[in-house]
Amino acid sequence: MKRLQSIICVPLIFGSLLLGLSGCSSKAVQSGGDVQSGQQGAGKGSNEGGVSQNIPDTSFSGQNGSGGLRGLDKNPSEERLGGNALTAKADPGSASRQMEEVRAEQIASVAAGLRDVFFAYDSFAISEEGRQSLARNAEWIKSNPGAQLKVEGHCDERGTSAYNLVLGEKRAKSVRNYLVELGVAPKQLSVVSYGKERPVCTEHAESCYSQNRRGHLVVKAGK
Amino acid sequence: MTFRIVVFISLCLSVGLAWIIESGATDVFLEATRPDFQKIPLGVAGIDNSGGADSPAGRIRLGNRIEEVLKADVRRSQVFSLVDLPSIGIKVGSLGAVPDPEFKKAAEQGVSVIVWGKAGMTNDAKDPDVNMDGYVYDAGNDEMVGGKRYAGATSVVRLMAHRFADELVFRYTGEPGIARTKIAYVSEQGSARELFVMDYDGYDARQLTADGFLNLMPKWSPDRRFIVFTSYRNRNTQNIDMIELATGKRWTLVSLSGLNITPALSPDGNFLAFASSHEGNSELYSLDTRTKAMQRLTVHAGGDLSPSWSPSGRELVFTSDRSGGPQIFLMSMDGTNVRRLTFEGDYNAAPAWSPRGNWIAYVCRSPKKEYKICLITPDGQKRVQLTSGPGVDDSPSWSPDGRHLVFSSTAGGKSQIYMINADGKDLERITFTGTHNSAPAWSPAS
Numbered sequence: 001m002k003r004l005q006s007i008i009c010v011p012l013i014f015g016s017l018l019l020g021l022s023g024c025s026s027k028a029v030q031s032g033g034d035v036q037s038g039q040q041g042a043g044k045g046s047n048e049g050g051v052s053q054n055i056p057d058t059s060f061s062g063q064n065g066s067g068g069l070r071g072l073d074k075n076p077s078e079e080r081l082g083g084n085a086l087t088a089k090a091d092p093g094s095a096s097r098q099m100e101e102v103r104a105e106q107i108a109s110v111a112a113g114l115r116d117v118f119f120a121y122d123s124f125a126i127s128e129e130g131r132q133s134l135a136r137n138a139e140w141i142k143s144n145p146g147a148q149l150k151v152e153g154h155c156d157e158r159g160t161s162a163y164n165l166v167l168g169e170k171r172a173k174s175v176r177n178y179l180v181e182l183g184v185a186p187k188q189l190s191v192v193s194y195g196k197e198r199p200v201c202t203e204h205a206e207s208c209y210s211q212n213r214r215g216h217l218v219v220k221a222g223k
Numbered sequence: 224m225t226f227r228i229v230v231f232i233s234l235c236l237s238v239g240l241a242w243i244i245e246s247g248a249t250d251v252f253l254e255a256t257r258p259d260f261q262k263i264p265l266g267v268a269g270i271d272n273s274g275g276a277d278s279p280a281g282r283i284r285l286g287n288r289i290e291e292v293l294k295a296d297v298r299r300s301q302v303f304s305l306v307d308l309p310s311i312g313i314k315v316g317s318l319g320a321v322p323d324p325e326f327k328k329a330a331e332q333g334v335s336v337i338v339w340g341k342a343g344m345t346n347d348a349k350d351p352d353v354n355m356d357g358y359v360y361d362a363g364n365d366e367m368v369g370g371k372r373y374a375g376a377t378s379v380v381r382l383m384a385h386r387f388a389d390e391l392v393f394r395y396t397g398e399p400g401i402a403r404t405k406i407a408y409v410s411e412q413g414s415a416r417e418l419f420v421m422d423y424d425g426y427d428a429r430q431l432t433a434d435g436f437l438n439l440m441p442k443w444s445p446d447r448r449f450i451v452f453t454s455y456r457n458r459n460t461q462n463i464d465m466i467e468l469a470t471g472k473r474w475t476l477v478s479l480s481g482l483n484i485t486p487a488l489s490p491d492g493n494f495l496a497f498a499s500s501h502e503g504n505s506e507l508y509s510l511d512t513r514t515k516a517m518q519r520l521t522v523h524a525g526g527d528l529s530p531s532w533s534p535s536g537r538e539l540v541f542t543s544d545r546s547g548g549p550q551i552f553l554m555s556m557d558g559t560n561v562r563r564l565t566f567e568g569d570y571n572a573a574p575a576w577s578p579r580g581n582w583i584a585y586v587c588r589s590p591k592k593e594y595k596i597c598l599i600t601p602d603g604q605k606r607v608q609l610t611s612g613p614g615v616d617d618s619p620s621w622s623p624d625g626r627h628l629v630f631s632s633t634a635g636g637k638s639q640i641y642m643i644n645a646d647g648k649d650l651e652r653i654t655f656t657g658t659h660n661s662a663p664a665w666s667p668a669s
Contacts, residue, residue, distance in 0.1 A: 054474065055476055060492035062445075067389065067400070069390050076372045078374050079373050081374070081375035083378045083379055094433070094435050099413075099435055150458075150459055157633065158594060159570065160586050160618070161573075162485050162529045162618075163549050165482060166498075166505045166528055197416055204614075
């Protein structure tokens with residue numbers, strides 16, 4: 001008796017789940033669409049962005065009951081299984097563009113002779129040596145008032161990826177603030193944290209860690 | 224100004240109140256796997272190769288392949304204990320009468336469930352079809368209690384085994400199982416870090432993004448249709464993006480100035496919690512995805528990040544360095560009732576609330592300065608260190624059944640993804656290729 005119930009109920013639950021899902025997706029198409037706002041539309045001068053008014057419906061009321069399973073059957077009928085529905089699109093143009101721009105920035109930064117600032121473990125305080133490097137960097141920036149610079153904060157591999165992004169931002173802001181103290185125009189400087197995601201070396205040793213705990217100045221290419 | 228003072232006072236009050244108000248006991252659900260839960264002994268009596276096609280590369284032993292995947296799923300389910308039938312003198316394969324007399328012999332030795340079946344391929348050389356039959360013998364009933372018949376393209380061979388495993392778990396626990404779940408993660412591609420999705424056992428990885436820079440910290444929407452993550456589309460700003468898996472459509476949800484990191488959708492999908500530094504330092508916000516109204520949740524000079532929702536959606540656990548080094552804190556979803564959860568050690572971060580509610584996993588720094596995975600109960604009463612040894616462990620993420628965790632670790636040199644039982648047993652590496660795989664996020668159950 002119990003088994004009979006489940007044979008009837010499971011397809012019912014599955015069916016209503018499907019209905020619910022298709023309801024969601026049709027809504028998403030109406031309200032959503034592919035906006036790609038980060039890439040083209042809002043591109044220029046959109047540093048002060050905000051919160052999107054165009055968010056697809058992410059509401060979820062399902063209870064994950066049977067997970068689409070139909071239960072066992074003494075005389076099972078054939079279930080046809082579909083392939084993997086993941087078809088996310090890559091943006092091959094973006095990858096090569098990024099690589100070119102990174103290279104251009106590296107060349108410009110090396111040409112400017114900008115120095116990195118290194119930090120102690122878990123710290124975002126600027127050392128005496130760091131101050132000397134930044135004094136030299138400040139001279140270059142002040143004599144190139146048209147240059148736009150990015151202050152990158154980096155961390156070593158220890159600790160969590162997420163918390164290192166916060167620590168990296170603190171390091172970048174320390175560098176930015178000290179440069180401003182030295183008379184650099186704040187509008188020439190922007191700040192970004194890469195946490196531990198862009199290391200210059202990957203060995204698990206202090207000799208490498210100390211190179212990755214850095215504030216790095218980049219002369220921005222183009223916009 | 225007065226607003227700030229009021230907020231400050233209410234914050235002080237709520238911190239004080241936290242000592243009086245107990246954490247939401249309703250967030251703790253009963254487990255199917257209680258400590259006294261006895262795993263059900265299950266034996267696989269062979270998935271026979273029912274013939275069919277010879278492939279150009281030689282005969283494909285489909286049955287053997289499916290049997291291997293099925294056994295691994297059964298072992299990982301933690302609902303069954305896998306019995307090696309030949310080792311207790313039970314013959315497997317090429318079964319005669321159904322149920323085979325051997326089954327009764329196995330039952331007398333304590334095996335509760337026996338599964339068997341066959342799999343083969345149609346002779347269409349161009350577009351062969353795979354067929355699989357699977358059957359279940361239950362010792363309690365002493366009969367074949369049911370089966371499944373699957374058909375599909377060669378690309379779904381592993382899915383057949385996974386689906387059959389989930390049917391077994393469903394029959395014996397009423398839960399849908401985890402064998403068809405997925406794991407989203409970050410993988411290094413050249414100098415970039417891109418998003419990928421793979422099966423829960425590490426197979427069938429697919430690339431989701433190819434921006435050429437950084438994409439970090441993916442999390443699933445509760446309906447499994449979307450992934451939210453931190454994206455550096457132009458290298459200078461971090462936005463919170465969302466991608467639809469089935470179509471690749473992409474939306475930028477949050478593009479405030481400064482850091483926009485660690486997004487997490489609420490269990491009902493209606494709120495996106497995230498960290499942003501656009502008002503100075505990193506604070507937590509909640510975005511109502513229906514009204515697009517944004518609410519600030521934390522007000523503190525310290526950095527707040529990494530929100531994770533309780534299963535009820537009423538509370539958040541997060542990282543904050545307001546008391547010095549990073550520690551784990553709890554609060555209500557409206558930002559009230561903030562209280563510190565971790566007091567042991569000077570570095571605790573990246574919390575993840577179990578879908579069952581009873582544990583919060585996080586990264587703890589051990590006295591030996593090693594970054595390991597710890598578990599703590601939401602009331603702070605029980606704490607255990609789950610992993611040990613060298614290497615930096617990061618980004619714990621729960622399976623939807625709350626019985627497993629995935630996390631990244633540099634224990635083997637490069638950062639790779641590992642799975643472990645919530646009781647600390649059965650550590651298993653699940654990514655083997657690439658220079659860096661990290662930030663695993665386990666999908667909800669389908």
